[in-house]
Amino acid sequence: MSYTHCLTTIPIHWLRIHCTWLQVVCTMLKMLSRVGFIRTMAVRSQSTASFIANMPPCDFVPEKYTGPSHDTMKQLRQNHLSSGQLTYYKDPISLCQGHMQYLYDLEGNRYLDMFAGIATVIAGHCHPKIQEATLSQMSKMWHSTNIYYHPSIHEYAEKLTSTLPDPLKVCYFVNSGSEANDLALLMARLYTGCMDTFVMRGAYHGASPITMGLTSLSTWFFNYPSASSIHKIRNADPYKGPYGGKACRDSVVQADRSCDCQPGQCMASEQYLEEVKRCPHVLCS
Structure with a gap:
């Protein structure tokens, strides 16, 4: 069958x-x-979470903390520090010691520092070479003035400028980024005789009385007369800006732009040409 x-x-x-x-x-x-x-993904997630939570071993043992408690510091901060010195957390971590790439809180818990002094100091914490150089200098001279000579500043200027292209061969040492931008704006205005300055929106250039005018962030800017003659222009943001995507593709500037390439290179695809033909402001033959 x-x-x-x-x-x-x-x-x-x-x-x-x-x-x-x-x-x-x-x-x-x-x-x-x-x-x-x-279930498999849950087990993997648990194993991954436990793996992430465990940092590499470190033979450094922080000193036992004997200073004021976290709550005491919070009270002292409220009473004696300006409220303008903001923190990023509702209950910030209290740190008391650092070693290389790690930070330690009052209880001796170890953290991997990926913030590096708001991304401005990438030398780690208590690096042995930096400590050795610092102690060596402090045992000789703590501070001086520019009206005298000191070998370190001249040697450092030579090493720094040797890494820069011509004609950048002159240094002017300052204490912070705000001071550097303040000096740069002053020098530019004195040299050109022009007070008008353009800055991008969303930029941070400092919080001094002068550089605050250059800063275009609401969290770091106050309505202060330093903003006179400073003009804020749109930031060229290709992701969220108003001039990306279709606005950029349909721009008349794109049609008038020339491309200096060798024959046979930088050729536009047929899809690109079809998109150009759809633009209302472009005439294609």
């Missing part, structure tokens, strides 16, 4: 029952496979 003949002799209601049960079994198998996948 052939397989086809067997099928023709089976009642139709039996086929319907078997098909229904087959659908149920398939659905259950899918559910079980999903449950197994979820």
Whole structure:
């Protein structure tokens, strides 16, 4: 008896029952496979989380902290420090010691420092070479003035300018980025005789009385007269800015732009040309 003949002799209601049960079994198998996948991912997530939580071993042992408690520092801050010195957390971490790339809180818990002094100091903490150089200098002279000579400032200026291209061969040392921008603006205005200055929106250039005018962030800017003659222009943001995407593609500037390339290179694709033809301000032959 052939397989086809067997099928023709089976009642139709039996086929319907078997098909229904087959659908149920398939659905259950899918559910079980999903449950197994979820359990597998949960186990992997737990193992990954435990792996992330465990940092590499470190043989450094921080000194036992004996200073004021976290709550005491919070009270002292409220009473004696300006409220303008903001923190990033509702209950900030109290740090008391650092070693290389790690920081330690009052209880001796270790943290990996990926903030580096607001991304401005990438030398780590208590690096042995930096400590050695600092102690060596402090044992000789703590501070001086520019009206005298000191070998370190001249040697450092020579090493620094040797890494710069011509004609950048002159240094003017300052104490901070705000002071550097303040001096740069002053020198530019004195040299050109022009007071007008353009800055990008969303930029931070300092919080001194002068550089605050250059800063274009609401969290670091106050309505202060230093902003006179300073003009804020839009930031060329290709992701969220108003001039990206379709606005950039349909710009008349794109049609008038020339491209200096060798023959056969920098060729526009057919898709690009089709998009250009759809632009309302461009005439294509």
